[in-house]
Amino acid sequence: MSMSFKELMKVLGLGAVAFVLGVEWLNWLKRRLRDSHGPLKEVLFFPSPQVCVEHLFIHHKHFPCACPLPHGVETSFSRLLVHLLSARMSLDLCVFSFSHMELSRAILLLHKRGVVVRVVTDRDYMTITGSQIGALRKAGICVRHEMSSAVHMHHKFALVDGRKLITGSLNWTLTAVQSNKENVMVTEEPELVGPYQKEFQKLWEANDPANHKPQCTNGQLNIKTCKDR
Amino acid sequence: MSMSFKELMKVLGLGAVAFVLGVEWLNWLKRRLRDSHGPLKEVLFFPSPQVCVEHLFIHHKHFPCACPLPHGVETSFSRLLVHLLSARMSLDLCVFSFSHMELSRAILLLHKRGVVVRVVTDRDYMTITGSQIGALRKAGICVRHEMSSAVHMHHKFALVDGRKLITGSLNWTLTAVQSNKENVMVTEEPELVGPYQKEFQKLWEANDPANHKPQCTNGQLNIKTCKDR
Numbered sequence: 001m002s003m004s005f006k007e008l009m010k011v012l013g014l015g016a017v018a019f020v021l022g023v024e025w026l027n028w029l030k031r032r033l034r035d036s037h038g039p040l041k042e043v044l045f046f047p048s049p050q051v052c053v054e055h056l057f058i059h060h061k062h063f064p065c066a067c068p069l070p071h072g073v074e075t076s077f078s079r080l081l082v083h084l085l086s087a088r089m090s091l092d093l094c095v096f097s098f099s100h101m102e103l104s105r106a107i108l109l110l111h112k113r114g115v116v117v118r119v120v121t122d123r124d125y126m127t128i129t130g131s132q133i134g135a136l137r138k139a140g141i142c143v144r145h146e147m148s149s150a151v152h153m154h155h156k157f158a159l160v161d162g163r164k165l166i167t168g169s170l171n172w173t174l175t176a177v178q179s180n181k182e183n184v185m186v187t188e189e190p191e192l193v194g195p196y197q198k199e200f201q202k203l204w205e206a207n208d209p210a211n212h213k214p215q216c217t218n219g220q221l222n223i224k225t226c227k228d229r
Numbered sequence: 230m231s232m233s234f235k236e237l238m239k240v241l242g243l244g245a246v247a248f249v250l251g252v253e254w255l256n257w258l259k260r261r262l263r264d265s266h267g268p269l270k271e272v273l274f275f276p277s278p279q280v281c282v283e284h285l286f287i288h289h290k291h292f293p294c295a296c297p298l299p300h301g302v303e304t305s306f307s308r309l310l311v312h313l314l315s316a317r318m319s320l321d322l323c324v325f326s327f328s329h330m331e332l333s334r335a336i337l338l339l340h341k342r343g344v345v346v347r348v349v350t351d352r353d354y355m356t357i358t359g360s361q362i363g364a365l366r367k368a369g370i371c372v373r374h375e376m377s378s379a380v381h382m383h384h385k386f387a388l389v390d391g392r393k394l395i396t397g398s399l400n401w402t403l404t405a406v407q408s409n410k411e412n413v414m415v416t417e418e419p420e421l422v423g424p425y426q427k428e429f430q431k432l433w434e435a436n437d438p439a440n441h442k443p444q445c446t447n448g449q450l451n452i453k454t455c456k457d458r
Contacts, residue, residue, distance in 0.1 A: 156398055175381070183428070
């Protein structure tokens with residue numbers, strides 16, 4: 001049973017058309033499924049077990065990490081890091097207490113990659129032992145703090161590229177991550193992201209040192225602008 | 230120009246059909262608009278200005294409240310109260326610090342209305358000055374606390390009727406409501422409500438006093454079950 005060249009071309013042509021249509025249909029189905037699912041919504045609970053997260057910082061290592069912690073395990077903390085490190089353009093962070101070394105490493109890495117990082121923090125808690133705020137400022141990251149000493153800046157939220165919101169009860173401390181019962185929600189729902197982005201901008205502007213009365217110390221103006229860090 | 234009885238009935242009949250169809254179409258349009266908007270998503274920021282919230286507790290007052298606070302003003306705090314008081318069946322509350330008198334009043338009112346209230350709180354913070362946990366227990370509300378003394382139950386979330394989630398950075402204290410920079414998110418998004426409901430149940434069961442070793446004090450068993458409050 002042989003097939004003429006014409007017939008072969010016909011079968012091949014029909015096959016190609018069927019293939020293209022199939023791929024298109026699969027893409028359409030994928031889009032529909034994603035749309036019906038809506039924007040990203042992820043909930044993380046803590047405490048998070050201690051695992052190695054080295055691979056999230058250094059992608060192309062020749063040798064795998066030799067630390068004694070479990071490897072290749074996904075935890076709430078590793079998910080939090082993944083979301084933070086997904087920033088390509090900007091990271092706006094509002095955090096009450098920030099002393100977690102690995103979260104600090106992540107923020108410093110983003111800054112090094114050219115991501116515009118802005119931090120608003122609490123006036124009292126930024127100077128406690130172990131606070132990473134000094135290290136961020138030293139690296140050139142713009143940090144502002146609540147100006148009023150009577151008020152706590154108690155938020156714990158981050159905005160990744162202005163479109164992903166990370167918010168919850170979790171302060172950026174080792175106790176919070178490894179011991180406490182805490183929650184973090186990650187969402188790209190515009191109705192939720194929008195208000196937080198607006199609130200960040202409000203706090204950022206309200207705590208601009210340039211808008212506050214300079215304090216005179218020993219005859220020197222003690223005003224710090226964003227450029228001074 | 231007169232109309233026969235038959236013609237009049239025809240016109241009236243057609244009118245009635247058109248009216249019913251119109252109402253149906255409006256309902257369909259309303260449903261479509263609501264569905265396209267998705268489930269409830271509301272974001273509240275604090276501090277919240279002090280206003281009178283008496284009308285939220287007592288609906289059918291003959292005389293309006295005479296307190297000196299502003300009346301008829303909606304604030305973040307009044308919205309939070311509205312959402313809490315919307316509970317008809319159950320309220321599951323996970324809160325680190327609870328000393329706010331009006332939030333306590335709301336919880337007691339729900340309990341009095343027959344709403345099943347369950348509270349999980351922090352072991353250390355439930356006994357601080359001004360804590361409302363004692364008042365809740367006294368009223369017969371079932372309260373459990375984090376069993377481990379080395380760990381903080383740092384959540385601040387509530388689940389209304391198992392379908393509305395209220396979560397954020399806000400502890401249930403006067404300072405948090407009236408002074409601090411805080412956020413609260415209210416949502417009926419099932420993908421977000423579900424994990425929190427599961428977490429509540431997990432914490433509720435994990436902190437059941439019946440599952441923990443009784444502590445012997447002066448020869449007496451110091452075990453407290455849910456029924457003992």
